[in-house]
Every structure is written in structure tokens, then in C-alpha cells.
């Protein structure tokens with residue numbers, strides 16, 4: 447199967463400081479790929495350069511068979527990439543209006559039906575549809591960020607540390623959300639340091655100091671002694 451997202455030779459960073467070193471990554475249609483990395487490994491930098499929030503110094507990104515690394519983020523979103531980020535949630539706007547922004551490129555009829563589908567998927571958002579996003583709890587804001595990204599009917603949903611700041615119970619909710627979207631033909635690329643996310647992964651990359659040091663299945667990861675020691679503790683798995 448051809449890759450939906452294929453990035454090669456990614457080098458980038460901030461000013462003179464190089465963070466990503468020749469990173470490569472592939473996500474096939476419908477796959478759920480987790481990029482595991484500790485604090486400061488470069489996960490956010492990687493995702494930002496994939497979606498167009500940070501320019502690459504060198505390297506290529508292809509999406510759906512087309513090069514996209516010279517496109518701005520909106521051009522990549524139109525092609526079916528979605529970046530789930532709470533940063534884009536507008537606190538003063540209602541839940542409903544935030545969702546409307548997520549469906550910006552949809553026709554009016556489509557927007558209405560997508561909104562209803564989201565409210566079915568996320569009943570808590572329906573309950574609070576008229577309230578300002580600022581009034582939502584941390585977990586509810588994540589739900590809104592996910593629903594907003596899904597409003598655009600993406601082929602690929604990119605999530606940056608969805609578990610950050612959430613209680614274990616809410617982490618389970620996010621995992622359930624990812625599981626519940628199985629079969630919808632949405633691929634996931636999830637950057638995380640929480641190994642619980644391996645539960646939903648069909649494939650894993652490990653990013654270490656800006657370099658991809660592993661690419662394989664969860665089974666293969668668990669059989670890799672060096673990585674197991676570094677990420678799970680010697681006896682953990």
C-alpha cells in the first residue's frame with residue numbers, strides 16, 4: 447500500500463539550533479502510528495514541520511502522493527491533514543463556533559451534518575454547545591480539539607501529546623476516542639511520551655534527540671532490549 451504521508455531527510459530547528467536530524471517517517475492510509483519520545487526529543491518540532499508550522503531546512507514531505515513541504519498549513523489541511531491542537535481553540539467562542547471553524551472548508555449543508563455527527567460522537571460537547579470554550583475542563587478541551595480537527599474530514603489526524611495534563615481517566619477517554627474512530631479510514635499520527643498510547647498503535651517510531659532510532663511494530667519494540675530499557679524500565683514489559 448502506498449504511504450499517505452511520507453517524509454524523508456527532515457532537518458530543521460530554531461535559528462542556528464538543529465533539532466531534527468535526517469528524520470524519516472511514513473504513515474499509510476488507516477494506520478495508527480505513534481511517535482514515542484521523551485521530553486525535548488523533538489516530537490513537537492517533527493509534527494510542526496510535517497503540517498507546515500515550521501519550515502524544513504532540508505527534506506521532503508509527501509501527502510497523498512503529492513509534495514506538500516512547500517505548502518502553507520492551510521494548503522496541507524485542504525488536502526486532508528488535520529493537526530489537533532488546543533492552541534487553535536478560541537476561548538471566547540462557543541463550542542459550536544469553534545467546531546464551525548474546523549469545518550471552514552465544508553459547504554453549509556455538510557457543515558450542519560458534520561456538526562450533528564460530532565455532537566453524537568461527543569455528547570458532552572452537545573451539552574455545552576452554547577458555552578464558551580474557556581469554560582471547558584482540560585479533558586473537554588481535548589475533545590473539542592479532536593472534534594474540531596475531525597470537522598474537516600481529514601485523512602490523517604495528527605495529535606501532539608494528547609495525554610499532556612490529563613488525569614489517567616481522561617487519558618483512557620482519549621484512547622477510547624482513537625479506538626472508536628477505527629474503521630473510518632482516518633490515519634493517526636500521535637506523538638506521545640505516555641506508553642499507554644502503544645495500545646492503539648499499529649506501528650511505532652522512537653524519536654531520540656531529534657533522530658528516529660526505531661521503526662516497527664509494538665511487538666518488535668518490546669523485543670528490542672536497548673529501547674525497552676530506555677523507555678519501559680528493565681522489568682516493565
Ligand SMILES: Nc1ncnc2c1ncn2[C@@H]1O[C@H](COP(=O)(O)OP(=O)(O)OP(=O)(O)O)[C@@H](O)[C@H]1O
Nearest residue numbers: 460463465483484485486487488489490491492639
Ligand atoms: N521556539 C523554539 N526556539 C528554540 N528552541 C526550541 C523552540 N521550541 C523547541 N525548542 C527546543 O527544541 C527541542 C525539542 O523540542 P520539542 O518541543 O520539539 O520536543 P518534544 O519532544 O515535543 O518535547 P515535550 O514532550 O517536552 O513537548 C528542545 O530542546 C526545545 O528546547
